[in-house]
Amino acid sequence: MRVLVDLNRCQGYAQCCFLAPESFKLVGEEALMYDSGPDDALKEKIERAAASCPVQAIMVEYMNGHADEMVKSGTSEAEARHGA
């Protein structure tokens, strides 16, 4: 899996850290560190984390076996910015 967080959007609500603690860590009070290439076994947790982000800053690409198959992608930044 490939994960990207737009840390300009991120405001440190840490919902991802609650729901997928293996992949998202809060450093201090609001700084986010994350694993940009988590194991496929964590797919469900990553999905929970991405869906719960209050500012929709988490983008995920799920790789299905071979690298080119894209199953689903997170919110497009262009779209998200449009409304925010």
Next chain:
Amino acid sequence: MAGKSLFQQVNDYAHRANPYPLYAEMRKTPVLGDEDGNYAVSSYRLITELLHDPRLSSDIRARPPDDPKQQAVAQSSISPAFIRTDPPEHDRLRRMLTRQFGPPHTVGMIDNMRGDLEKYVNGLLDRMQDRKQIDIVDDYAYPFPVDVICKLLGIPPEDEKRFHGWAEDIAFSLDPAIGEEGRKLIAKGLVARNELGQYMRALIDVHRKQPGNDMLSRLITDSSADGRLTEEELVSSSVTLLIAGHETTVNLITNGTLTLLRNPDVFERLRHEPDLIIPLVEETLRFEPPVQFNSQRTALADITIDGVTIPKGAPVYLMIAAGNRDPVRFNEPDRFIPDREDNQHLGFGSGIHYCFGAPLARVEVQIALNALARRLINPRLVVDPPPYRQSAVLRGPRHLLVDVDGIKP
């Protein structure tokens, strides 16, 4: 209807089952002042702006002395909870509470609760297996979060009988204080808060003498760079966590179930696609938010937004449920789309007061709704709309009767 402002109509119980047409009407004047000096803000963009505006206060003490809520706070025997304070006091209290709830100090606690929570809801359903009708509220959506928050905090679940009434009165007192009826609700809420405070004070005493591994004990014994929570802070915080920990979740589970029953195709899809629950709960938070609007904010300065000036001292109502259906922000806002993309809803608020318990609520509701989808056989709504609770702010059905052909093991 004549003479009643849009805002008063929202609070009118007659509109409880479907306030959304009123919200749509409100959005035509996104910053709407009424004759009582209240301001309701209903567009997504402006609500979001104000949630990040350091001139808007959550502290009722900032209101004029004749404001009924201000008077209630002044008469209360316990101090305002962290959600009713501003920085730096708010930030300090929230930091200390967060230490025992989430990262970076407490990592993985909520995620690790999943197994127990699943066991609990399935236990509830097991006990209903011979029933043909269930009340989602009394049989399921209420007992579950109450049990969870009690265990988490270290409150004996059997005390529910004692605090049930208090919790409800406090929840109802969040509504805007409109007229004599509103003042009565506020007065009842004040009495209940003081009594619940007394109860909590005694409980804190017990935990202080014999600390367990519960959150209350840990809050009592913890100390950090911010110091220790005082007795007063412990009382007000634990009262708030107890109330907020179940009054809102009950509504979210019930609103979610109601929405699923009204959209049987989605309910069916969830049965086969349990992962759908992840975006589905977010969509429920958008579509039927358990907190319909913030009713406790006050302008601390003249705030001009989009050409309208909200005067200093004015109560400001942020109409979350209206913003969540703002067509400028959301495509087809009145449609329930369980896997909606770009769902940056305001169901848990935004800014520094973002719902403290959001991660727990998400886990609870995901588990509760998934268990219903998996186990209820041919569930059917008995009354639509169902009877609603009094509260306009914490809006949700009082009962939700469902006929079933059975409950799967």
Next chain:
Amino acid sequence: MVHRADVLQSFKKNGSIVIVGASLAGLRATEVLRKEGFAGRLTVIGDEPYEPYDRPPLSKQVLAGWVEAEHTTLPRQHPLDDVDWRLGIAATGLDLRAREVHLADGQSVDFDRMLIATGVRARHWPKEDEARLAGVFVVRTRDDARLLRQKLETKPRHVLIVGAGFTGSEMASVCRDLGLTVTVTERSASPLIGALGGEIGSIAGDLQRQHGVDLRCNTTVTALEGDAERTLRRAHFSDGSTLDVDVAVIALGSIRNTEWLRGSRLAAGQLGVACDAGCRAFDINGIITDDIFVAGDVARFPHPLYAYQLIALEHWGNAVAQAEAAAHNMVNSEAERRPHISIPAFWSIQFGVNIKSVGLPPFADQVVIMQGSVEQHRFVAAYGHKGRTVAAVSFNQGRWLPYYERLIASAAAFPPTPPAYDVPIPLHPVPAKFPAANAPTSTPTIALTGYAPDEICATYLEEPPMTPVTVESGGKA
């Protein structure tokens, strides 16, 4: 009569686009081009052999050993299988007349439209023999980060970081987390001075010292000394002192990758490639081109909030926003063009503090603490330029920044009206203390030639002078 709309449709169907640069901006542009219906030939050229990857983690998670350098590949928002990825091959030249990009392997790729997104590279230690000592590192690429990480795993006794910009400061923070002894040198009076000014930079300096960094400001490294095995042993400082170190990380900012454009007759040089707000490149005479676009770290563009001065931003968010605007404009008609005028923003994570900024702090002359406590490293500061709010920075108070972003967008007065709580009263604006804007170079690189009115034009002078030291602006590895 040929209709413009037909030409555009035909281009979108059968045209060809080359993107030079396969990092964040290149990837985002590629995605937007496809998303907006460009079905023609799309070639992406990148000098590194990797699929586009994210750089900010390199100086943080990767260096800390939590995330493998290989696990930083950027997710794609759109299927891009039908894109011709030419990775590991640098572009070496551009022929505008022939509409061809020349590649290091001798091949060339022709195009109808092109996007330049070649970004920047790390500025190495200027003395080449010292730069080659074992133990001397830079961190810009995935390979750089992997090598430094391997070195840090050997538990070096003393790490020297040369330069206290964002990357240097972030790496110092990671090294302290790893329990390593760290010295940081900074030629100016405080860390982060180029991005945040000396006033706020000094707070970042306190943060470093509180976390055990031996921070030496107003100090430069004069020499790196190796032993007989060509391994780094010692650093010499401008104050005459020396220090035994076994690792030196050079964090002296970056150099814009524009050398390959020399001779292309584009307005490209050490400061970047100049373009308009629609991301179209200027030619060397300052005339806008129609089919050459620029985005990301390498672009210099005018911003209406900042007096239309040409600015280059080495910000992650700028790469994304500018690439999206450029790609959109590449496949849309004139009437549908979008300006790249988003408000600049960046972040940095160091010593447990989330530093975020909106606006353009270096544009300011004054700064004022608006909210929170400097002592606790929780505050928001606003920056002003001639009585107008132009930027804000937060230390662990990021949730308030949207409010300040609106103040900046609306050109609000400075100092802004104070917040209603958690505010130091009275507000006390002080000089922001940015270093005097140093001229990029004292040696001219461009001159006019020709005499007749139709002959006069700008031209590059021979022998490019050595590129100057500039300070990186943060938010990037």
